[in-house]
Amino acid sequence: MKLRARTLKGFFVKEIIQIIRDPKMILAIFFIPVMQTIMFGLALTSEVKNIKFVVVSKPGKIAQELEARALGSGWFTKVPGVNGAQVADPEGLVASHKAEAVLVAPPEGFEKALERGAAPIQLLLNATNAQRAQQVNGYVQQIVAEVARDNGYDLSSGLIDLDMRVLFNHYMDTTSFMIPALLVMSTFIVLLVVGGMALAKEKETGTMEKLIVSPCSVEEIMVGKTLPYFVIGLCIVGLILFIGVVGFGIPFRGNLWQIAVNAVLFAVSALACALLISTVVHTQQQAMMASALFLMPAILLSGVFFPVANIPTMFRWLCYLNPMMYSVVNFRSIILKGGDAAFFWQNCCWLAVISVVLCAAAYKNFKSKLN
C-alpha cells in the first residue's frame, strides 16, 4: 500500500482541469442535481392537488359553505362553466373528466340531509387513480364534517369522524420528503456516471497504460482517480441541501456533522461501485450503459419513491444491500426529525460495512485487472 500525497495532488489537479475544460462534465455534475432538485421540489409531487370539484345541490347556506371551504383549502379547484345548482347528471361530470369529485346533496338540500343524522350525501369520485381517490375522499369527508360541526349539526352517528395526525411532515409536503432523498439519488447518479466514465475514459484512450507503467502504485491510481469525484460528491450534497433549505424552505432539524458523516460514507460506496463498474468495461459508452443498468434497480429499491416496508420480503434483502437505502432513511431522519442518535449510528454502521465490502471488492478487481 503506497499513497503519496504528491501523486494524489497531481491526479486531483489533472482531473479538475479535465472537468473544467469539458462542458459536458460540468453539465453532468451540476445540471443533473440542480435540475432534479428543482423538478422534485416544484413540479413532481405526490400531494393531491388541483382536484376539480363540484357541489351539486339546490342553492343553500351549507352548499355554499362547503364549496367555499373546499376552494379555500387549496386542494380543490372550481370547474369553470358548471353551476352546481343546475347539474342534472352529476355522474356525467365525472365520466367526462370535467370534474374529479362531485358532492351530491339529496333533492331536499344539505340541510335536510344533515338534520336526519344519517346523511345520504353522495360523493362521486373518479377513482382511476385509486390512491389519489382515497386522499380526495379523505379531504371531502373532512370538509363536510367541519362544515356540519360549524353549523351545529351532530354527526356522531353519521359521517365518519376523521381524526388524522401527521407527524414530522405536517402538511405531507412532498418537497420536504423528497429533497433529503435527492441528496442521495442525485449524488449517487453523478458519482457513478461521471466517476465511472472518467475511469473508463482513461482505459478507452490508452492513458491508463501510461499510468500503469509509471512508478505510481495501484492504490495511488485508484485513490487519485476517485478523490476528485469524492470532493465533487460532497459539494453536490451541500448544493442540494442549500437549495432545499434556502430555496424550498425545507426544515433542517438535524446536525451538519451527521449529514457530513453520512455523505462521506455514502460517497465512498458510490465511488466503489463506479470503480467496480470500470473494471468490467472498456469504453465510456459501456460505462454509461452499465451505470444505467445498475442505477434503475438501485433507485427503485432505495426507498426514494417506494417505501422499503412495502417491498416484498423476497426483494427486500436487495434493499438491505443497497447503500442508497441507508443514506435515504438517514438523511430523511436527520433533516426532518433531527436525527435520532441510535438510528443514525445504526444506519451509518451498515453503510460503513457495505462501503468497506464494496471498496475491498473494487480494490481486488482493479488490482487484478491492472496486473
Next chain:
Amino acid sequence: MTALRAEVHQVSKKMGRAQALKRVDAVFGAGEVHGIIGPNGAGKTTLIRLLAGLLHPDQGQISYAEEKDALSGSQAKRVTGYFPQEPSLYPDLTCEEHLEFFRDLYDLPQAEFAQRSEELLRATGMTPFKDRPAGKLSGGMYKKLGLMCVLLNRPKLLLLDEPTVGVDPVSRQELWDLVYGFAGENMTVILSTSYMDEASRCACVHVLSGGEMLDSGTPKEVMKRFNITDFSEIFLNHESK
C-alpha cells in the same frame, strides 16, 4: 546512474488464440539503441509490452540488470519508460500541464523538474507550444510530447513501440535525433519498427518474424549473415520459404 540491460530468455506468450512469441531469446545490451524489426504481426508489440511489464510471459523469463546488479521487475518498472504505439495523452491538457502531471507521478523535485522540462522543451522545439492542448497538436508534436512525458523521469530503459508510425519524414528525423540525443551511457533504448530503413540506424537489430527471433546483431552483421543488401529482403525471403 547507468543504463539498464535487459535479457529475454526462452519467452513464449499467447495473445488470445495466436501464439505471439515462440521461445524468444534476446539480449539488449546497456546503453545501446536496439531495433526490433519485423513485419506487422511479428510479435514486436507483445515483446515490448512484456519488457514494459504490462504483460507477463507464459513461459521463460525476462531479467533486468544495472551493471552487475540484477533488478526485480518492480524495481525495473520504476526506471523504465514506455511509449506505446497508440497515442495516449489527455487531449484537454496542455503540454505544460502534462509535464506537471507526470512530475507529480514521478515525484520529481521542483528544481530538477524545471531544469529537465526546460531541456526537453528546448530539445524538442516545443517551447512555443507549451500552452497548447495536446488534442490540438500535430501528429509529430503529439508524439514528441508523449516522448517528453516519458523522458521526464530519466528512464534507464526506454521502450518505444513503433514511434514513427504516421509521422512525416521531417518529424521522423527529429524523433530519431531526439532518441539518439538522449540515448547513451544512461539510457538503453529498445524500439520496434516495421520501416526497414530505420533498422540500419540502430546499433543492434533483432529480427522478429512470426513470433520467432531470426537473428540479432549489428545491422551489418545481420545483413551479411542473410546475404542481403536491404532488410526487407529478409522477410521477403523468409516468407517465400
